[in-house]
Amino acid sequence: MAKIHFFRINWMLPVLTILVFLTQTIYSAPLSSYLVSSFTPPDADSNLPFNHITINNITGDVYIGARERLYQLNSDLTLKHTVDTGxxxxxxxxxxxxxxxxxxxxxxxxxxxLITCGGCDGFCETRSLTNISHEVVRYDQSSEQFVVTTTDAPIVGAVLLGADYQSDGVGTADDGLYLFTGISDTGASNPFVSKRGLDNLHIRQAVALPKQSAPQNIFKHLIPYMENLYYFMSRGNNQKSAYLGRLCRNSLDEQFASYTEIQLQCGSHNEIQSGHIGAAGSQLADSFSLESTDDLLYAVFGSDISSALCIYKMSDVEQSFDDAAKGCSRTGDNRGKQNNYLQDSSCNTVSSLKYQLSSNTA
Structure with missing residues (x-):
C-alpha cells in the first residue's frame, strides 16, 4: 500500500498545501520490465555523462547533449549522427x-x-535538425550576450512563440519564435529569466536577478502551458524550498512584470526535481472526483531519504498565481513599470535591472 497525495490551494497564502490524503494500491515492477529500447554510445568514451535531451516532435528524432559529444538518434534510439565537440x-x-x-x-x-549552448566558452551554435554535423552556425555574441556560462549552474530553456516586444511597449502576440531561458544564480552577467531573439540571441525582455543576499535559486525544469511558462526552482543553501514561477510569454513590458512565484509544498519532500502538466485521465479522475479532461500538475520531489510524486489541479495553481499577483500589484503611475514577484512568500520589488539591455534589443 502507498499514499497518493492530492493537493489543493490554501487561498490565504501563495502556497500549495496538502488537504487530502488518499490511499490506494500501487502496482510496480522492475524498471527493466518496461524497457522498449535503449542507447549506449558506441565510441570509446561512452562513459561521458549526458547533460540534456530534447525531441523533434515532427520527426521523433532525439538529440542528446553530452560532455564532448552531441548525438542524434531516431525515435527507436538508433544512432544517426555523432559530433565530437572535443x-x-x-x-x-x-x-x-x-x-x-x-x-x-x-x-x-x-x-x-537545433540550438546548442555551452561548450568551452559559453557561446551558442545552431545545427541542422536533419544532420547535426551540417549547417553549423556560431552566434556572434558580445560578452554581454552570453546565454550560458561554463560553470555547472543548471539552465532551462525552450523555443516558443512570443510577442514581438518593442521599446515603446507596443507589440504583437505570437509574432515569432524566441528563446526563453532560466539561469541559476551565476552573478550579474546573466539575467534570472530572459527572452531572446533567435537572430542574434540578444535579450529582448528579462526578469532582473534577485537580490544578492537572497537564497540561491536553482532551476530544475521549464514547462510551457497555454500562454504561460512555468519555471520549477529549488531555493536556499540546501535547496530545501520549492518554488514555481509563472511568466506570460506574450508580456509586452521590458522587465516581465507578469512574472510571479508561488511556493510548492509536498509534505516533507521539498527538493523539486521535475514536473509535467497533463490531463487527469479516467482512473485518476474517478479517484479524485474530477473530469478526465481536467489538467493536473504532476511534480516530483525528493528528500534526504526518499522521493514523492505530488499532484495539483491546474485550475487551483493558476488561481493561486492570480491571487499572488493581485497581492503584489502596484497602483498609480508606477503600475506595470516595475517588476513585482514573490520570494519566500513575500512581495519583492525590482526597481532596476542589474545588467544592461543591449541598445538594439527593440
Whole structure:
C-alpha cells in the first residue's frame, strides 16, 4: 500500500498545501520490465555523462547533449549522427574547463534548427535538425550576450512563440519564435529569466536577478502551458524550498512584470526535481472526483531519504498565481513599470535591472 497525495490551494497564502490524503494500491515492477529500447554510445568514451535531451516532435528524432559529444538518434534510439565537440583548451591559468552542453533546444518550423549552448566558452551554435554535423552556425555574441556560462549552474530553456516586444511597449502576440531561458544564480552577467531573439540571441525582455543576499535559486525544469511558462526552482543553501514561477510569454513590458512565484509544498519532500502538466485521465479522475479532461500538475520531489510524486489541479495553481499577483500589484503611475514577484512568500520589488539591455534589443 502507498499514499497518493492530492493537493489543493490554501487561498490565504501563495502556497500549495496538502488537504487530502488518499490511499490506494500501487502496482510496480522492475524498471527493466518496461524497457522498449535503449542507447549506449558506441565510441570509446561512452562513459561521458549526458547533460540534456530534447525531441523533434515532427520527426521523433532525439538529440542528446553530452560532455564532448552531441548525438542524434531516431525515435527507436538508433544512432544517426555523432559530433565530437572535443576538449577545451587550457585558459591563461592552465585551467581546463569541461566541454559540457549547457542548453539544447529545438527551434521548430520555420527555423528548423537545433540550438546548442555551452561548450568551452559559453557561446551558442545552431545545427541542422536533419544532420547535426551540417549547417553549423556560431552566434556572434558580445560578452554581454552570453546565454550560458561554463560553470555547472543548471539552465532551462525552450523555443516558443512570443510577442514581438518593442521599446515603446507596443507589440504583437505570437509574432515569432524566441528563446526563453532560466539561469541559476551565476552573478550579474546573466539575467534570472530572459527572452531572446533567435537572430542574434540578444535579450529582448528579462526578469532582473534577485537580490544578492537572497537564497540561491536553482532551476530544475521549464514547462510551457497555454500562454504561460512555468519555471520549477529549488531555493536556499540546501535547496530545501520549492518554488514555481509563472511568466506570460506574450508580456509586452521590458522587465516581465507578469512574472510571479508561488511556493510548492509536498509534505516533507521539498527538493523539486521535475514536473509535467497533463490531463487527469479516467482512473485518476474517478479517484479524485474530477473530469478526465481536467489538467493536473504532476511534480516530483525528493528528500534526504526518499522521493514523492505530488499532484495539483491546474485550475487551483493558476488561481493561486492570480491571487499572488493581485497581492503584489502596484497602483498609480508606477503600475506595470516595475517588476513585482514573490520570494519566500513575500512581495519583492525590482526597481532596476542589474545588467544592461543591449541598445538594439527593440
Amino acid at each position: 576538449l577545451c583548451p587550457p585558459d591563461e591559468n592552465d585551467i581546463i574547463n569541461t566541454n559540457n552542453n549547457r542548453l539544447l533546444v529545438v527551434a521548430p518550423s520555420p527555423e528548423d534548427k
